[in-house]
Amino acid sequence: MSAVHVPSPPAITAIAQRLADAGFEAVLVGGCVRDSLLGRIAKDWDLATNARPDEVSSLFAGATVTTRFGTTLVPTPGEVVEVTTYRTEHGYSDFRRPDKVHYTGSLNEDLARRDFTINALAYDPVARILHDPFAGREDLARRSLRAVGRADDRFGEDALRLLRAVRFVGQLGFSIEPDTARAIERHSHLVSELAVERVGIELGKLLVSPHAAQAMVQMEKLKLWRSVLREMGGDFEHAHVIRVAGNMPATLAGRLAALLHHADPTEASARMVKLGFGADTTSQARRLIEIASLVLPADDRIATSARMIRRWDQTSLREGLALRAICANDIGDRSRSSEQLLLRAEAVYRAGMPLRIADLEIGGHELMRQLNLREGPQLGQLLKQLLEDVTDGLITNRRPELLARARTIMQKETR
Numbered sequence: 001m002s003a004v005h006v007p008s009p010p011a012i013t014a015i016a017q018r019l020a021d022a023g024f025e026a027v028l029v030g031g032c033v034r035d036s037l038l039g040r041i042a043k044d045w046d047l048a049t050n051a052r053p054d055e056v057s058s059l060f061a062g063a064t065v066t067t068r069f070g071t072t073l074v075p076t077p078g079e080v081v082e083v084t085t086y087r088t089e090h091g092y093s094d095f096r097r098p099d100k101v102h103y104t105g106s107l108n109e110d111l112a113r114r115d116f117t118i119n120a121l122a123y124d125p126v127a128r129i130l131h132d133p134f135a136g137r138e139d140l141a142r143r144s145l146r147a148v149g150r151a152d153d154r155f156g157e158d159a160l161r162l163l164r165a166v167r168f169v170g171q172l173g174f175s176i177e178p179d180t181a182r183a184i185e186r187h188s189h190l191v192s193e194l195a196v197e198r199v200g201i202e203l204g205k206l207l208v209s210p211h212a213a214q215a216m217v218q219m220e221k222l223k224l225w226r227s228v229l230r231e232m233g234g235d236f237e238h239a240h241v242i243r244v245a246g247n248m249p250a251t252l253a254g255r256l257a258a259l260l261h262h263a264d265p266t267e268a269s270a271r272m273v274k275l276g277f278g279a280d281t282t283s284q285a286r287r288l289i290e291i292a293s294l295v296l297p298a299d300d301r302i303a304t305s306a307r308m309i310r311r312w313d314q315t316s317l318r319e320g321l322a323l324r325a326i327c328a329n330d331i332g333d334r335s336r337s338s339e340q341l342l343l344r345a346e347a348v349y350r351a352g353m354p355l356r357i358a359d360l361e362i363g364g365h366e367l368m369r370q371l372n373l374r375e376g377p378q379l380g381q382l383l384k385q386l387l388e389d390v391t392d393g394l395i396t397n398r399r400p401e402l403l404a405r406a407r408t409i410m411q412k413e414t415r
Contacts, residue, residue, distance in 0.1 A: 004130045006036040006123045011076040012045045013125045015083065018059055020126045024051040025107065026083075027122040027131060034118050037140055038172070047083045048122065050105045056083050069101055086110035089157070108133045115154055115161045116168070116180075117146045143174045151183030159190035163202035163228075166219050170209030176218065184222045191227035199228060200275030207255040213246030240330055247326045252277075253284035254319055257292070261327060265289045287312055291320025292327065296337045302351060303391045305344040310355040317345055354390055354397050357383045362402040370403060371410055385409055 008016075008028060019026035026049045032042040049056060056072040057063040063074045070085035086104045104110060108131075111120040117136035123129070130137070139146050145168055147154045147161075155161055162184050165176060176184070191199065206215050219225050225238045245258035256277065260268040265286045272282040291312060297304050309317055325338035354360050364379055373379050386395075386402055386409075395401040 004037070004123070005128055006033060006042075006125065006130075008032075008123075008125045009045055011078060012047065012081060015060070015074055015076070015081055016047060016125045019047075019049055019051060019056070019083075022051070022055075022059055024049050024055070025124070026051075026126070027107065027124050029084075029111070029122045030114070030119050033121040033123045033130075034136075034140065036123075037121070037137065045081065047081065048086055048107070048110060049083055050086050050107070051083075052085055052103055056085070070103060087113070089113050107131060112149060114148050115158070115164060117148055118168075118174075120148050139177075143172070144177050145169065145172075145174045145180060146177035147180045147183065151180045152186065155183055155187040155190070159187065159193050160198055160202065162187060162191055162222075162224060163194075163199065163206075166215045166222070166224060167202050167206045167209065169218050170206045170212045170215030173211040173214065176222075181222060184224070188223040188227065191224060196274055197276035200277060203228060203275065204252055204277065207245070208250055208252050210250075212250065212255065216242045216246055243330050244323070244326050247330075248323060249319065251319070253281050254288060254323065256281065257285040257288035257320075257323055258326070260285065261289050261292055261323060263289070265293075284316065287316050288320040288323055291317055292324040294320075294324070294341055296340055300344065302344075302348060302353065303393065306348045306353050306355060306391050308341075309345045309348060314345075314349065318342070321345075352397075354387060357387055359397070360386060360390070360402060361397050361399045362386070362406070367403075367406055371406060373410075382406055382409060 006028065012028065016026035016028075026047050029046060029048045030044070032045045035042040051059075053065040053070050053072050056074070057065055060072075060074045063072050065072050070087050072083045072085075074081045074083055086107055086109065088102050088104050088109050089100070107122060111122060111131070111133055114120040117134040117139045119136070120132075120134045121136045122131040124131070134148050145165055165180070165184055168174060169176065206212060209215060219228070220238055220242055225242070241259050241262065244261070245255045248254045248258045256272060257268075260271065263271070268289055269282050269286045272285060277285075294308065297308060312320070321338045321342050324341075327333075328335065328338060348355070360383065364375070364383060367373055367379060367382065368375065373382075386405060389395050389405055390397045390402075395405050
């Protein structure tokens, strides 16, 4: 034990003080302690105690015991705080959750069931004492990720810890202690036992982390990609997509697109949905894959370029072409087709050419009023034709010309 100061929220300290006044222990555990000691913004301020759930709930009005794992939810004016009774766990038949839980009065026994030493730290906000039975603070200083106790036991209990390890590499930039790394590799096949959605959650956090490239390389070394990427497109060169993803800007959609750029866009979308990624992320990643697959047309007319790029906004187009360029560079393709595509797109943007019906200087409501039209397929077709005529240079994107052209089109249709 050592005296340090972890500045916890007042509501947390008040709950701990109430438990201490009633004769119980109450400590902050896990990530909030780790992040505070690292000088990071701490989240998930959770308390652990030797008080049993019924004893905790009796001390706080409105408190409810929610699960068989001994967690009591204590309401405060700004949030609900989780207070969990010290426990030991036994049997992990699904490689994820314990079959049995036993309450214990020992903080050290509770910390012994945790994954990594940097997460097996506890801080008493009342006495301002740090409990560190597994030298987690030393590992923080060494920037090292080490399993608590016997690494094979920790990963055999909960296969999600395999992915959490590389996610922490991505978020913290830590290295993995050699014995822990070897145990991860030995148990890497257990990732296939996890629910696909849980894999997706960890992968998503990893991909947008500050050290994602380092983490993805670790995943390859530890053979974790074999199970993860099986859900992402079958057989392909893992090292290539990992390098490409590591060089992409740190957006979730961009890095997912990099991992899946080898796949058909429809198949890629299906796999992202299966992994639990939302509609917006999935749609954006698919757009980037489609853009990265563009074929440079031999026809370099501005109209051809406009039709090629009009499906996408400028930001997506640039990111998708960046993906294409990174892929090409990684495989030694010196054709510079990505640059040529971007140059053609920039020429369209500089020309101010309308790319969508909404860019026309005349709208559907005015055409309905001027030409006595009703809303429907005919109006939509007319607007599409006007866009095509402007693209082909037959008219300019000016209201008088657009209206005159619309009248001519309608007169031809009524003959």
